[in-house]
Amino acid sequence: MLSEAARPYIDASVPVLREHGVAITQHFYAAMFAAHPELKNIFNMGNQASGVQQQSLAAAVFAYAANYRNPDALAPVVERIVHKHASLGITAEHYPIVGKHLLDAIQAVLGDAATPDLLAAWGEAYGALANVLIEAEKKLYAKAGVTPGELQTLVVREVRDESDNVKSFYLQTQDGKSPGTFQPGQYISVAGTVGELRQLRQYSLSDSPEQAWWRISVKRESEQNPVGQISNWLHDHIKAGDTLQASAAFGDFKPAIDGEAPIVLLSAGVGITPMISVLNTLASRNPNRRVLFAHAARHGGHHPLRSDVRQARARLKALTEIQFYETPKASDEVGVDYQHTGRMALDKLALDQLPDASIYLCGPSGFMQQQWKSLVGAGIAPSRIHREVFGPDLLDHIL
Ligand SMILES: Cc1cc2nc3c(=O)[nH]c(=O)nc-3n(C[C@H](O)[C@H](O)[C@H](O)COP(=O)(O)OP(=O)(O)OC[C@H]3O[C@@H](n4cnc5c(N)ncnc54)[C@H](O)[C@@H]3O)c2cc1C
Numbered sequence: 001m002l003s004e005a006a007r008p009y010i011d012a013s014v015p016v017l018r019e020h021g022v023a024i025t026q027h028f029y030a031a032m033f034a035a036h037p038e039l040k041n042i043f044n045m046g047n048q049a050s051g052v053q054q055q056s057l058a059a060a061v062f063a064y065a066a067n068y069r070n071p072d073a074l075a076p077v078v079e080r081i082v083h084k085h086a087s088l089g090i091t092a093e094h095y096p097i098v099g100k101h102l103l104d105a106i107q108a109v110l111g112d113a114a115t116p117d118l119l120a121a122w123g124e125a126y127g128a129l130a131n132v133l134i135e136a137e138k139k140l141y142a143k144a145g146v147t148p149g150e151l152q153t154l155v156v157r158e159v160r161d162e163s164d165n166v167k168s169f170y171l172q173t174q175d176g177k178s179p180g181t182f183q184p185g186q187y188i189s190v191a192g193t194v195g196e197l198r199q200l201r202q203y204s205l206s207d208s209p210e211q212a213w214w215r216i217s218v219k220r221e222s223e224q225n226p227v228g229q230i231s232n233w234l235h236d237h238i239k240a241g242d243t244l245q246a247s248a249a250f251g252d253f254k255p256a257i258d259g260e261a262p263i264v265l266l267s268a269g270v271g272i273t274p275m276i277s278v279l280n281t282l283a284s285r286n287p288n289r290r291v292l293f294a295h296a297a298r299h300g301g302h303h304p305l306r307s308d309v310r311q312a313r314a315r316l317k318a319l320t321e322i323q324f325y326e327t328p329k330a331s332d333e334v335g336v337d338y339q340h341t342g343r344m345a346l347d348k349l350a351l352d353q354l355p356d357a358s359i360y361l362c363g364p365s366g367f368m369q370q371q372w373k374s375l376v377g378a379g380i381a382p383s384r385i386h387r388e389v390f391g392p393d394l395l396d397h398i399l
């Protein structure tokens with residue numbers, strides 16, 4: 001909770017910081033990496049270069065400042081951040097470094113407007129948020145039974161092509177076991193090497209936790225310039241028999257497997273991965289559950305993990321599957337491979353027939369924003385909608 005003395009400064013500066021937010025975080029990262037180049041091994045330098053993470057940190061700080069009277073509004077955001085931080089091995093010792101450079105950046109960008117009282121108020125706000133995150137991260141590390149930053153060496157048992165641009169990697173411990181328990185929807189951080197740097201990326205576990213392996217299914221990011229570093233490294237260099245370094249499983253996107261209420265899974269592109277983990281787990285643990293699974297893909301060549309859905313379908317007695325292809329190929333068969341041409345549209349899902357269902361979304365940010373808007377616009381309470389974003393969450397749905 002913020003002190004009475006700090007509140008007016010925070011209230012007055014939130015709009016100013018929003019305006020200068022990106023400049024502040026750009027300044028912050030440049031100064032922090034200059035002073036602590038070792039942190040480049042923890043941060044995603046692809047996000048740094050493209051600027052997305054910079055907006056994300058700014059958004060989190062503003063969201064906190066704007067919501068200090070109503071901390072509950074931030075609970076889901078905090079959950080997402082702490083799981084991400086835990087998968088990256090962030091420790092309490094990192095926080096003063098970030099705090100110092102963030103305050104320095106606020107001072108540099110605001111100039112004379114950054115009075116000592118205003119900086120003290122932001123120091124207090126940062127400290128309060130940092131404490132919340134540090135405590136929650138400690139609990140996550142303890143629950144996972146790992147020391148912060150610890151990675152395990154896993155053996156790649158098999159690499160399988162799933163579509164034109166997705167490969168699955170089956171990972172086990174050296175003695176052929178599952179690397180650990182997880183809940184469907186959770187992810188791991190995988191380490192790769194880019195030049196001198198170690199880089200970590202998150203990959204959702206795409207199979208059921210009951211299997212004797214972890215499986216990740218990775219899309220090769222090759223359509224944009226520059227191409228994605230770790231996804232291409234995994235596709236080009238990692239083969240059966242190699243080893244990979246990976247974190248324990250973390251993530252707050254955990255669709256409920258048990259229970260009777262219907263469940264709706266909506267995904268696009270490689271956002272299908274956590275949904276397949278959920279489907280495979282439901283198929284063995286709760287096969288009578290009513291499930292609506294809708295997925296959007298460009299066409300059949302970009303539609304991974306279809307054999308998993310076929311196998312799950314054989315066991316899930318009340319599964320409805322609706323497939324959208326944006327631009328089907330001549331070889332794609334309507335009614336067999338897909339039901340609808342175009343992007344996913346809510347009016348094709350008949351969600352009004354599932355009024356008590358929880359809805360889970362995963363896909364690229366454009367898909368997420370569109371579906372979120374349509375769902376809320378259709379009168380669905382935001383508390384029923386849960387999301388996983390495959391990149392830094394820009395938090396624009398709550399700001
Ligand atoms: C919780 C979570 C779960 C995920 N699950 C999966 C999954 O199951 N499967 C999956 O395939 N992915 C998943 N992802 C995404 C994954 O973590 C990576 O982001 C993805 O593989 C791309 O990583 P990369 O290293 O290949 O690309 P990066 O090198 O990080 O590049 C990413 C993007 O940034 C752009 N970029 C890089 N450098 C620059 C620059 N200098 N200027 C401008 N733009 C630049 C690139 O063009 C590219 O589009 C998940 C992400 C999260 C957060």
Ligand code: HEM
Nearest residue numbers: 042043044047053056060084094095098129130391392393
């Ligand atoms: C109060 C302090 C902090 C806040 C508010 C904060 C906020 C955030 C947010 C919002 C994200 C994006 C989460 C998502 O994926 O949606 C994030 C990710 C991340 N944070 Fe923090 N963070 C804080 C402290 C730290 C510290 C101390 C470190 C370590 C030096 C750190 C390192 C990272 C890294 C490496 C990522 C992953 C994203 C990337 O690499 O691009 N953060 N943080």
